[in-house]
Amino acid sequence: MPHAMQSQAAVRAQYARKDGLQTRKSLHDKYSTNRQGFGNWIASHYRFPAGGRVLEVGCGTAGMWAERWDLLEGGVKLVLSDASEAMVQAARALAQGRENVRVERIDVQDIPYPDASFDAVVASMVLHHVPDIPRALAQVRRVLREEGTFYCATAGENGLARWLADVLAPLGARYDPFPFSLQNGESLLRPHFARVRCERYPDSLAVTDVGDLVEYVCSMTSMIDVEGLDRDALRASLEARMDADGVVRIPKEYGLFICEA
Numbered sequence: 001m002p003h004a005m006q007s008q009a010a011v012r013a014q015y016a017r018k019d020g021l022q023t024r025k026s027l028h029d030k031y032s033t034n035r036q037g038f039g040n041w042i043a044s045h046y047r048f049p050a051g052g053r054v055l056e057v058g059c060g061t062a063g064m065w066a067e068r069w070d071l072l073e074g075g076v077k078l079v080l081s082d083a084s085e086a087m088v089q090a091a092r093a094l095a096q097g098r099e100n101v102r103v104e105r106i107d108v109q110d111i112p113y114p115d116a117s118f119d120a121v122v123a124s125m126v127l128h129h130v131p132d133i134p135r136a137l138a139q140v141r142r143v144l145r146e147e148g149t150f151y152c153a154t155a156g157e158n159g160l161a162r163w164l165a166d167v168l169a170p171l172g173a174r175y176d177p178f179p180f181s182l183q184n185g186e187s188l189l190r191p192h193f194a195r196v197r198c199e200r201y202p203d204s205l206a207v208t209d210v211g212d213l214v215e216y217v218c219s220m221t222s223m224i225d226v227e228g229l230d231r232d233a234l235r236a237s238l239e240a241r242m243d244a245d246g247v248v249r250i251p252k253e254y255g256l257f258i259c260e261a
């Protein structure tokens, strides 16, 4: 998502309802060429110690946990958190009845937990939204124990957002570099963590129904003036990118920083 997303009003609007997030997720679920799935791939990197405490910041609807509660086996306790009340409510509904899971409204820039409270902190596709990234990272480091790990999934600059901005530039779409990305993430993380490594997830989209792309763009309130958008022109611009097989092929660039305190 573009840099304009940093506007807190835009971030709040985008996550005030869970439908937009689900629209964007479903495009990836339906058309990603890497069938492992980014969520499965991220989760395959998690190492939570038995009996440990885990904090997820910016958890969204927490849908990523829906079929992965077994990650908490061994008595792991999880705090799911998000700055948006709508997301907190969705996550709370999902986690209902799970004694080892709490759901709280937390801004990652001001985590209301004492120092060294957690063995792991997770932030997936969150930091690019945060106005003060160094402050957020200092907070994450502060609440991590000495042996703790920060798992931080993010996008790169050469994926769907840039592709869409290029294709839709004639309709007024704009692209600004992400404030936190696979390209600049390491330099932002290094001051806070002893070791930082980056794993890349190879993937792309092969979209066969342009209508799904239209819906996706219409949920990107920050990239384009959705109110004034000419949907026919939008559809035509996207259809023009279809190859002879009727497929729109779009690059994706995602990965995960694994940071040791």
Ligand SMILES: C[S@@+](CC[C@H](N)C(=O)[O-])C[C@H]1O[C@@H](n2cnc3c(N)ncnc32)[C@H](O)[C@@H]1O
Pocket (backbone or CB within 6 Å): 011, 015, 021, 057, 058, 059, 060, 061, 062, 064, 081, 082, 083, 084, 087, 106, 107, 108, 109, 123, 124, 125, 126, 129, 130, 131
């Ligand atoms: C792209 S969604 C990612 C949701 C989830 N982590 C996932 O991967 O599906 C970004 C989430 O970050 C949350 N967010 C944005 N700014 C935040 C902040 N300052 N503190 C905590 N959460 C924030 C949004 O409300 C939204 O739920």
